[in-house]
Each structure stands twice: as structure tokens, then as C-alpha cells.
């Protein structure tokens with residue numbers, strides 16, 4: 223339909239948009255970064271599709287982003303000659319503010335501007351940030367390869383509806399016209415725009431161009447007015463990861479992170495490396511500061527942005543990192559892969575396995591370094607991503623020990639719920655004669671901490687790890703040992719503290735066992751329908767009796783987990 227059509231956004235959209243405008247207001251210049259970022263993505267997509275079909279370039283493969291402004295009309299215009307959008311794509315991409323999960327997301331809003339803007343950023347409101355400064359936005363777009371008659375005009379004032387109509391558009395790509403709010407006209411200014419682009423978009427690998435500023439005298443001359451405007455590139459325009467580390471400023475790394483991750487916050491840390499030799503690739507890997515809301519969503523996006531010799535190939539390339547490192551963001555640029563590599567090929571290519579283990583090691587090393595250099599930051603990392611890392615030993619056998627070193631637990635050594643004790647620290651504190659790493663597991667810290675099974679350990683001064691994350695018992699089932707020492711659940715089976723008891727203690731134990739044999743028989747008789755066995759224990763110091771689980775039975779916490787899952 224060529225006719226102009228009015229369409230409504232979904233119910234929550236208006237609320238989301240208003241919240242976003244409000245919470246990002248103090249950082250309003252980021253609208254430009256988001257629109258330039260999208261234009262750059264559109265160029266990447268065109269280059270990629272053109273690998274198979276050169277005609278999509280329509281005779282012009284010089285991709286760029288152009289920024290214009292008009293002081294009198296109070297507009298800023300961002301144009302690109304990237305992939306563009308069809309009518310259906312416009313409706314899908316620009317007509318859906320609220321994504322699945324929006325209602326739940328809105329409930330998480332706190333009213334605290336800083337927290338909210340972070341949440342908003344995670345939600346990916348990129349394009350709509352235009353409405354922070356504009357009270358009306360026009361989008362003119364045409365998909366590469368489509369005829370000029372299939373241009374699309376989308377118009378919206380940031381309220382509940384938008385209009386869409388077919389228009390003529392000679393050039394492929396997208397042009398976004400922002401009609402600035404009366405109090406945002408500062409952006410219709412060359413100097414202001416240049417400085418914002420330098421600040422946020424310098425790392426964009428294609429040129430961002432603006433009309434050269436004319437000297438006032440020149441502007442008045444009539445001859446000058448008739449000349450075609452001259453444009454100049456205002457960003458560095460080389461792919462950031464191809465530059466040498468020493469030339470890249472911290473701020474540039476951070477901005478690049480925002481571009482690849484669609485996260486508004488700073489990353490926690492990053493690692494930029496070039497590998498040469500049998501395989502030749504560059505990687506730039508980031509650890510986000512906060513866990514994304516869909517970290518535990520199986521279909522949540524994960525993986526790296528894949529480039530082959532600087533040409534963008536795909537987003538979310540999952541093959542380069544294991545599942546338990548799914549929080550890592552970044553890029554990998556291979557010099558060896560073919561430009562027409564596909565997901566299917568990636569799954570089969572043995573070189574990918576080699577890259578994957580290289581990149582995995584890179585991330586684990588980066589975390590190890592952070593833990594050594596900045597324990598406080600590492601604790602923050604652990605709070606956000608520790609539970610995901612605990613999936614590691616089951617998935618990545620080869621790196622088991624390396625991963626285990628990164629674990630942090632609560633322990634009777636501190637008796638605090640903070641998980642900040644490493645296994646290495648535990649092993650260092652082990653008692654003479656102790657050959658096991660003891661742990662107690664329960665559904666929360668307080669229950670675990672006051673377990674009667676801990677009594678004897680406390681008395682003897684033997685440290686016990688206190689586990690209370692949902693995945694902990696499952697984790698222990700996959701760990702077996704650390705540094706040659708087995709893990710032992712203090713609530714399981716007949717606990718032999720053999721080497722840790724003194725001769726006198728052993729003697730006293732034998733005597734009390736003899737003395738209590740009659741009681742034991744009576745208890746066995748009385749409870750024979752309810753329990754598998756009754757034993758005398760030396761584990762308890764204050765409590766008269768306790769229930770234990772058989773050595774090979776499921777732990778109590780694991781059983782609860784299974785029950786919850788309906789097993």
C-alpha cells in the first residue's frame with residue numbers, strides 16, 4: 223500500500239519511551255552515538271550481503287555516514303548508504319518499542335535515575351533515544367537492491383502512534399531527520415555535533431562526514447553559495463581493534479564496548495590481543511559490569527561479533543566461547559576464515575575449536591588477573607557472574623582446575639554470607655592431617671551455617687565451605703577434587719575424620735560406642751521403618767542426634783531442586 227497508514231505501538235511502549243527519555247535526559251547527547259552505531263551496523267550488513275551479491279552496492283561501495291544540520295529548520299539529519307530497510311523491516315524494527323518481557327522490565331524500574339538508565343540501556347532502546355532531543359522523527363529508507371519506488375517514509379512524534387508510507391528514494395540506505403525540541407536546538411550546531419561524534423563515535427570504522435565549516439566571509443559571497451558543499455571526515459575511521467594497544471585510549475575502548483554490546487554502562491575490564499602463527503586472529507573481549515537480564519534465558523543472545531579481515535560476518539557467533547562464558551562481549555577478527563563462512567561451517571571447522579580454546583583461556587586469564595590485581599572488583603564480578611561460572615567444570619573439563627581457582631565461597635573461616643574465599647585460600651588453611659575439602663550445603667546461608675553437622679568441625683577448628691546457591695550441589699557433583707583433595711559433604715554418610723582425631727579422642731570414642739551399644743539397638747528397633755541405619759556419631763557436640771544422607775544419595779539441596787523441577 224502506497225497510502226499513508228497510521229499504526230499504534232503496543233500498550234507499554236508509550237510508558238517505556240517516556241521513562242527512557244526521562245532517565246537518559248542527563249546524558250542526552252548519546253542519541254547521536256546510537257544513531258551512528260545503527261548506521262555503522264547497516265553498513266556492516268550491506269558489506270556482508272554484498273559478498274554474495276555485488277549488485278547490492280548499486281555501483282557505489284564507498285560506505286559512509288553523513289551528518290547534516292539546519293539551524294533555521296532546527297533539524298539534525300543522519301544519513302547512511304548501508305543496507306536500508308523494506309517496509310516490513312521498518313514496521314518490525316521501528317514499530318516495536320516494547321519487546322517481550324517489557325511489562326516485567328517496567329516493574330524493575332526503581333525511580334533511581336542511574337539504575338534505571340542502566341536497565342533501559344540493557345533493554346536496547348537505541349533508535350528511540352532520538353526522542354530525547356526530538357519531538358518528531360522522520361525516517362526515509364530504502365533497502366539495497368530494491369527499486370527507487372520502494373522507499374519508505376516513517377514518521378513519529380514519540381507518542382502512541384506512527385505513520386508509514388511508500389515514497390521514491392533514489393539512494394539506498396537510511397536517512398533520519400530529527401526535528402529538535404525547542405530546548406534542544408544546541409545540537410543544530412557544527413561544533414557541538416563534531417565534539418559529540420569525536421567523543422562517542424571515533425571508533426566507528428567507516429567515515430563519518432560533515433560539511434566543512436565555512437568562514438563567515440565566504441558564506442556571504444554569492445559564488446560560494448552555488449558551489450556544492452564540501453565534506454570532511456571527522457572521525458579516525460579505522461577499526462579500533464586493528465590499531466595497536468598503546469595507541470588506544472581507555473575511553474575509546476569503553477565507547478567501542480557500548481557499540482558492540484548495546485550496553486550503556488562501562489565494561490568491568492577487557493583484553494585486546496592479536497594471535498599470530500598457525501592461526502591468525504585478533505580479539506577484543508569485554509567483561510560487562512552487570513549481568514544482563516536475560517543471562518539465564520536459554521535463547522538470550524550470546525557470542526562474539528565475527529569479522530573476517532575486517533569485514534563484518536555475523537553477530538552472536540556462539541562457537542567461539544563456551545556457554546559458561548556467555549556473558550563475555552566483544553569481537554573476533556580472523557585472517558584465516560573464508561568470507562563466506564556460515565554458522566554451519568563454523569560448527570564443523572576444526573580451526574574454530576583451536577580459536578575457541580585460545581579465547582577461553584584468554585578470558586580465564588583475564589579473570590585471574592583481575593582477581594589478583596583488584597580483589598574488590600573481582601568480588602563484584604563474582605556477585606554478577608559467579609553462578610554462571612559454576613557451570614564451567616561440567617562443560618569444560620580441560621580447564622576445570624583453572625575455573626575452580628576462580629571460584630569464591632562463603633566459609634566457616636569468615637562465617638559471613640559473602641562469597642569471597644578461594645579454594646586456594648582454603649587449602650592453605652587446611653589442618654595437619656586433613657586431606658579433604660569439607661562443605662555444607664543448604665538452601666540459604668543461615669540454615670547451612672547452623673547445621674548440626676558443623677559442630678565437630680567448629681570444635682576442631684576445621685574450616686568448612688558454606689554453600690547455598692541453587693547450583694552448588696550440582697557443581698560439587700562435577701568437581702570431585704581440587705589440588706588433589708576430594709570434596710566431602712559433611713552431611714553425607716559416615717564421616718571419618720580419622721587423621722584429625724588424636725589417640726585419646728579415638729580411645730574415648732571407642733569406649734562410648736561400647737557403652738551406648740544397648741541404646742543403639744533400641745533406637746534401631748524403634749526406627750526400623752523410617753531410616754536405613756542408626757549409627758553412633760562423634761560429629762555432634764551440642765545436638766543429641768541428627769539425620770544424614772547416604773554417601774551415594776542425593777544431597778538434601780539437590781533433592782529440593784529436583785522436587786521443584788517436578789521430578
Ligand code: ADP
Pocket residue numbers: 256260261264302304305306307315316346347348349350395396484
Ligand atoms: P539495536 O541496534 O540494538 O538492534 P536499535 O533500536 O538501535 O536496536 O535499532 C533497531 C533496529 O532498527 C536495528 O536492529 C536495525 O534492524 C534497524 N535500524 C536502525 N537504524 C538503522 C539504519 N540506519 N539502517 C538500517 N536499519 C536500521
Ligand code: MG
Pocket residue numbers: 256259260348349
Ligand atoms: Mg542500535
